[in-house]
Amino acid sequence: MRILRTTQAIRTWQHRQNAHKTSIGFVPTMGALHDGHRSLIARARKSCDTVVVSIFVNPLQFEPSDDFGHYPRDLSKDLTMCRKEKADAVFIPQWQDLYPHEFQTTVTVNKLSQRWEGEHRPTHFQGVTTIVTKLLNLVQPSQTFFGQKDYQQFLVIRQLVKDLELDAKLTLCPTIRDADGLALSSRNQYLLPAQRQQALLLYQALLSGKQAIKKGERRARVVEKHMAAIFEAKHQSHIDYLVCCEAKTLEPISRVQSNTVLLGALRIGAIRLIDNLVISVRE
Numbered sequence: 001m002r003i004l005r006t007t008q009a010i011r012t013w014q015h016r017q018n019a020h021k022t023s024i025g026f027v028p029t030m031g032a033l034h035d036g037h038r039s040l041i042a043r044a045r046k047s048c049d050t051v052v053v054s055i056f057v058n059p060l061q062f063e064p065s066d067d068f069g070h071y072p073r074d075l076s077k078d079l080t081m082c083r084k085e086k087a088d089a090v091f092i093p094q095w096q097d098l099y100p101h102e103f104q105t106t107v108t109v110n111k112l113s114q115r116w117e118g119e120h121r122p123t124h125f126q127g128v129t130t131i132v133t134k135l136l137n138l139v140q141p142s143q144t145f146f147g148q149k150d151y152q153q154f155l156v157i158r159q160l161v162k163d164l165e166l167d168a169k170l171t172l173c174p175t176i177r178d179a180d181g182l183a184l185s186s187r188n189q190y191l192l193p194a195q196r197q198q199a200l201l202l203y204q205a206l207l208s209g210k211q212a213i214k215k216g217e218r219r220a221r222v223v224e225k226h227m228a229a230i231f232e233a234k235h236q237s238h239i240d241y242l243v244c245c246e247a248k249t250l251e252p253i254s255r256v257q258s259n260t261v262l263l264g265a266l267r268i269g270a271i272r273l274i275d276n277l278v279i280s281v282r283e
């Protein structure tokens, strides 16, 4: 497995793959890899000739109040997983290389970035779309793999690719969960046992919304009330949002439609977790 530490190294590697007409599967990550990331690498392995994983804790996508300094990092464990999953290359850039002193260009997807996560983390998606643009330019992958756990992020990136005519094929892969339903996240390792129980309520709330829809409820506000009820009398966590919206635009809806997504974000102490369920309904 090649370890590429500079933008020059990934360019040279990319040109070599291109010369051999090799299809490149790309999995961008911030490291602290878990089975969710593993599933993306495995999926890329299945679909493409060669697989490259990037590991970069992107400072641009953290708000000043976010946990950039405390974001989990464990490079040797990450490399072991990449090797085990038969990645061909791992790109581990230094932030000074990607954002040199004179760096001054950012990429913004306007409307979609402003909702939900964007309301709570106003510069987050600009950081995401800027780094993804840079990575897609460097890697020039045939296919790039993302997890549904970050559903809004996927839609924002899809919009970016469409609006800027980027030649990129994006593949959305299912959310991987622990046996009890908690969506895997690099931040989960910071949850104390009691906090983990709180975190689990997010998935239970989404399931309760799904159940209400399954039983025939179509009023979005009522579905949202079902979800919020799961948290009643639990004061240790704070809901940033827990909503029922249209699955492509993420606009709030008054009635559940054929493509609906339930989105939630929760703060437990300093830890922030997100999750979602996409629901297809026959109207």
Ligand code: AMP
Pocket: 028, 029, 030, 031, 035, 036, 037, 039, 040, 145, 146, 147, 148, 149, 150, 173, 174, 175, 176, 177, 183, 184, 185, 186
């Ligand atoms: P991150 O390292 O958190 O930036 O995530 C890198 C990629 O892994 C993103 O496409 C995420 O959506 C995806 N991912 C993170 N957690 C999961 C999960 N539990 N299941 C599937 N994909 C995930």
